[in-house]
Amino acid sequence: MKRITLLLTLFILTISMVRIPEQANSGSNGEKRTFNHIILVTYDGARKYWVDALMEDGTLANLASLKKEGAEITLRITDHNPSTDPGMACIESGYGPDVTGIDMNYFASNVKPSIPEGLTTTERIKAVYSDKWKTALIMPWTQWFVNVTNTADSIFWNQRAETDCWFSSENVTWSQNDPNIWKNALSFSSALLRANFTAHKAAEFIRSNKGSNFYLRVHFVEPDSVGHGYAESVDGRISPKYKQALTECDEALGIIIATLKETGIYSRTVILVSTDHGFKGITHGPPPYPFGDPDITETWLVSSDLEVTNELGWGLQNDISPTCLALAGIDPLEFQPFYNVTSRALPLWKANLNNREMTSPSISDVSYSASVHEGESFNITVKIQDQSGISAAQIRYSYGTIWRTRSLNQEDKILYRGSLGPFVEGTEVRWYLQVVDNSTSLNVAYYPENKTALTFTVTERLAAETNPPTITDVMYSGQVLGGGAFNVSARLQDESGIASVEIYYSSDSEWKHKELAHKGDNIYEVSIRPFDWRTDVRWYLNATDNSANHNMAFYPPDKQPLVFTMKDKVDQGVPFEFLVAGVVLAFIVVFAIIYRFKGG
Numbered sequence: 001m002k003r004i005t006l007l008l009t010l011f012i013l014t015i016s017m018v019r020i021p022e023q024a025n026s027g028s029n030g031e032k033r034t035f036n037h038i039i040l041v042t043y044d045g046a047r048k049y050w051v052d053a054l055m056e057d058g059t060l061a062n063l064a065s066l067k068k069e070g071a072e073i074t075l076r077i078t079d080h081n082p083s084t085d086p087g088m089a090c091i092e093s094g095y096g097p098d099v100t101g102i103d104m105n106y107f108a109s110n111v112k113p114s115i116p117e118g119l120t121t122t123e124r125i126k127a128v129y130s131d132k133w134k135t136a137l138i139m140p141w142t143q144w145f146v147n148v149t150n151t152a153d154s155i156f157w158n159q160r161a162e163t164d165c166w167f168s169s170e171n172v173t174w175s176q177n178d179p180n181i182w183k184n185a186l187s188f189s190s191a192l193l194r195a196n197f198t199a200h201k202a203a204e205f206i207r208s209n210k211g212s213n214f215y216l217r218v219h220f221v222e223p224d225s226v227g228h229g230y231a232e233s234v235d236g237r238i239s240p241k242y243k244q245a246l247t248e249c250d251e252a253l254g255i256i257i258a259t260l261k262e263t264g265i266y267s268r269t270v271i272l273v274s275t276d277h278g279f280k281g282i283t284h285g286p287p288p289y290p291f292g293d294p295d296i297t298e299t300w301l302v303s304s305d306l307e308v309t310n311e312l313g314w315g316l317q318n319d320i321s322p323t324c325l326a327l328a329g330i331d332p333l334e335f336q337p338f339y340n341v342t343s344r345a346l347p348l349w350k351a352n353l354n355n356r357e358m359t360s361p362s363i364s365d366v367s368y369s370a371s372v373h374e375g376e377s378f379n380i381t382v383k384i385q386d387q388s389g390i391s392a393a394q395i396r397y398s399y400g401t402i403w404r405t406r407s408l409n410q411e412d413k414i415l416y417r418g419s420l421g422p423f424v425e426g427t428e429v430r431w432y433l434q435v436v437d438n439s440t441s442l443n444v445a446y447y448p449e450n451k452t453a454l455t456f457t458v459t460e461r462l463a464a465e466t467n468p469p470t471i472t473d474v475m476y477s478g479q480v481l482g483g484g485a486f487n488v489s490a491r492l493q494d495e496s497g498i499a500s501v502e503i504y505y506s507s508d509s510e511w512k513h514k515e516l517a518h519k520g521d522n523i524y525e526v527s528i529r530p531f532d533w534r535t536d537v538r539w540y541l542n543a544t545d546n547s548a549n550h551n552m553a554f555y556p557p558d559k560q561p562l563v564f565t566m567k568d569k570v571d572q573g574v575p576f577e578f579l580v581a582g583v584v585l586a587f588i589v590v591f592a593i594i595y596r597f598k599g600g
Contacts, residue, residue, distance in 0.1 A: 032307060032349060034329040037269035039202075039216045039256065040121075040320070042091065043249045044084060045224030045284060046275040048074070048300045050238050054246055062254040066271055067302045071309040075299045075317045076289040077277065078442055079343060082296045083285055084224065087276030087317065089155050092217075093119040094321035094345040099337055102155055112154035121321045125215050126162040128330050134209045136165035138202045139219035140194065167201050195220040199252035203259040210263040215328065218256070220249045223279070232279045270327050272308065274301040274320060290436055290444045291392070291405075301348075310351045312358065316440070318345035344440045357439040361386035363447045366433070369497070374461035375548040377419040379497055381518070382433065382447070385414050389438035395420060397431040398453075408433075411517050427458045461548070468553035469494040469543040473523075482568045485527040490541060490555065493522050497546035505539040506561075507531055513542075531566040538563050 043051075052072075055064040079096035080086040081104055089095075089102040093115050097103035101113050118127070122135045137156060160166060202218050222245035223232075230241040253273065260266040277284050278296040289297035299317065301308070308323060322332035322339060326347035332339065339345040346355065361384055368380040384393055393408040393416050408418040423429060430453035435445045448454065473491040480486045492498050501516040501524045516524035531537055538561035543553045556562065 032326060032347070033305070035268060035270040035305075035327050036213045037216070037260075037265055038214075038324055038327055039218065039260075039269060039271045040091075040324060041218045041220070041253060041256070041271065041273045042088075043223050043246070043273070043275050044219065044221040045227050045232075045277060045279045046246060046249070046300075047223075047227075047232050047279040047295055048275075048298060049295060050232065050242065050246065051275075051300055053238070054243070054250075059243070059247060060250040062250050062257055063273060063302055065257075066253075066273065066304045070302065070304040070306045072300060072302045073309045073348060074314040075274065075301050075319070076314060076442075077292075077297045077299065077317050078289050078440075079318070080288060081286045082277040082288060082292060084276050085155055088219075089115050090317050090343075091274070091276065091320045092121060092156070092159075094318045094332070094339060094343060095119060095337070096318065096343050099342055100155075106154065112157075114154050114157040115159070117158045120156070120159045120162075121324045122159045122215060122217070123162045124325055124330065124332075124335060125328055129213070129328075132213060133328070134164045134212045134214040135162060136167070136202070136205045136209075136214065136216045137163045138165065138167045138198060138205065138217070140168060140198050140221055165205050167205075195222055195248045195252035196255070199255035202256050206256070206259045206265075207263060210265050213328075215324070220252055222246075222248050223275075227279045227284075228282055231282045233281070269304075270308075271304045272301060272320070272324070273303075274317075275299050290442050308348050310349055311353070312351055312356060315348045315351055316343070316345060318343040319348050319351065321345070323347045356441045357388055357437070358441060358443065359387070359437075360443040360445040361390060361435045361437045363433060363435060363445050366447055369456070372421065372423070372429075372456050372458050374425040374458055375422050376462075376496065377421045377499075377546060378423075378429065378431075378456060379417070379419045379546070380408075380433075381415065381417045382408070383414045384416055384435055386435075386437040386439075386443075390435065391438045391442065392434070392436040394434045395431055396434050396453075397429055399423065399427050399429045405434075412519070415518070415520075417518065421458075423458045425458055425460050428455060429458070430455050464549050465496055465545070465547035466549060466551060467495065468551040469498060469545045471541060471543055471553050471555045474541070474555055476562075477564065480531070480564055480566050482533050482566065483530065485529040486531075486537065486539075486564060487525070487527050488516070488539075488541070489519075489523060489525045490516070491522050492524055492543050494543075494545040494547075494551075498524075499544045499546045499550065501541065501543045503528065503539055503541055504561075505537055507535045507537045516541075533566055533568050535566045536563055537566065 051060065051063070054060040055067060058064065077087065080090055083105045085102050085105045086097060089100040093100055100115050100119070102115065106112055117123070122137070125133050125135060198218065198220060202216060205216060223242060226241045226245040230239050232242045233239055257266070257271070260269050278299055280293050280295045284296045286292060301320065305327070322345050325332040332347065363382060363384055365383040366380070369378050372378045380395065384390055393410070395406045395408065395418050397404055397406065397420055406418060406420065408416040410416050420429065420431065432451055432453045433447040437443045470493050471490050474488070475490070476488040477486050488503055490501070492501055502513045503516065503526050504511050504513045505528055506512065514526055514528060516526040519525050540559055540561045541555040545551045
């Protein structure tokens with residue numbers, strides 16, 4: 001009897017230690033609390049500035065209540081166009097267009113790409129838990145796409161088999177002349193299903209599945225629709241229509257929260273609320289962070305769970321899907337394509353200084369033209385360094401109301417050079433440097449550091465300069481052995497600056513050229529290779545200044561090419577084949593003598 005009791009006890013202890021993967025729980029998984037119910041709500045085109053302001057003044061009371069018990073974090077849109085289709089694809093999968101193939105809005109296109117099979121949060125939850133978890137997609141869409149969800153909602157199409165409750169515009173029978181439909185749809189807010197109606201459909205799903213684990217995905221479109229029609233702001237103040245749209249979304253969120261409390265499952269539910277992109281004026285779109293407008297590229301996420309944040313204070317929009325998976329007790333890093341080699345997405349609380357660099361690039365030794373005359377270029381050189389590499393080095397400039405961008409050219413490991421112009425006399429040009437590193441964080445550095453633009457004004461055209469550049473201190477390889485390079489360096493100076501220095505060379509009838517790199521202190525260098533053995537190579541230098549005349553100088557001054565001959569590594573004046581023949585002959589002679597000696 002004691003043996004049976006002992007075996008039974010060991011059996012019970014063993015079972016209690018085994019974690020059943022099909023069932024997430026509302027306790028701790030040893031690192032992060034998981035939940036039985038996950039609800040992800042997005043407001044289309046909700047600008048962070050106004051969302052924060054309206055939470056602060058109490059207008060968005062329901063969203064503010066979630067933030068009070070949980071957390072808010074800034075999200076950056078870094079790898080895709082800040083528009084609905086790319087944003088929704090990123091939110092659903094955690095990947096950018098390099099994986100999803102969705103790089104723009106496809107509403108008016110005949111091509112309707114979907115997120116590739118198996119990559120969405122819904123599909124991955126089903127892959128792990130099967131029918132232990134219920135899933136739902138509840139969202140409105142515009143009147144023009146009603147009854148054609150296979151095109152209008154096409155980015156979600158591949159997850160349809162894994163979605164237990166799919167409700168959007170195709171579930172409603174309607175006609176253009178239906179007065180209820182016209183009453184339900186605002187001008188410039190053409191969603192057939194308004195946020196209030198959509199929220200009630202979400203509430204029906206919650207009530208029907210309160211006894212099951214579930215993932216519920218909800219989307220409201222009012223802010224984006226109204227923003228395009230009336231703008232999100234007028235004279236620096238939120239437009240009444242945009243405020244109304246955000247208020248309707250908050251009231252709809254309140255319906256969902258009330259239903260969770262009514263059914264008694266609120267404490268076992270985590271709610272995340274975010275947006276697919278920001279908004280500015282009447283539009284949104286590329287480029288992404290950090291190159292685009294922060295009101296468009298920096299969004300927000302409010303969660304009822306206070307742990308959905310991190311020490312950085314920000315995350316990526318890509319982090320939403322792995323965050324939802326982790327909240328369901330699933331390790332998102334096990335899925336392929338692996339996040340760490342694609343979008344580098346993480347559950348939000350896992351992002352820290354160890355995996356997301358926060359050090360901005362260093363900008364030093366900045367030099368630029370002291371004055372600019374009509375017809376001349378404004379030239380700048382700078383040294384830039386960063387441990388993760390440089391993603392972009394740019395001059396941002398404006399000579400009116402529009403800011404433009406020009407990339408700097410990298411001349412060696414850390415030296416960059418660029419130019420602006422030429423401009424007409426009297427043009428006032430403002431400029432600053434913007435440098436972005438290659439880390440996940442896309443850290444930005446500016447020159448000047450405070451991003452205050454420097455200014456130059458173009459003065460009258462100078463009399464055309466006729467003096468060519470001076471070329472001195474020319475040094476070059478004395479001999480070039482097989483596999484080696486021919487190296488040339490020279491000092492160049494000109495009162496208007498050096499526009500280019502090139503070496504022209506030829507080993508046959510064709511002339512090639514290569515630009516010399518500026519190494520500082522007016523020194524320019526170049527290496528050319530490879531060449532065939534015993535090849536005669538002709539060469540000369542050609543330098544052009546920055547003047548309006550583009551004066552040129554040559555080395556040699558008479559432009560008569562110099563010549564070097566490519567030699568074999570062991571060639572000391574005797575052709576290599578002769579050396580080989582000599583060695584073979586000597587071996588034969590020695591062998592003959594030895595043979596004759598032994599034979600004698």
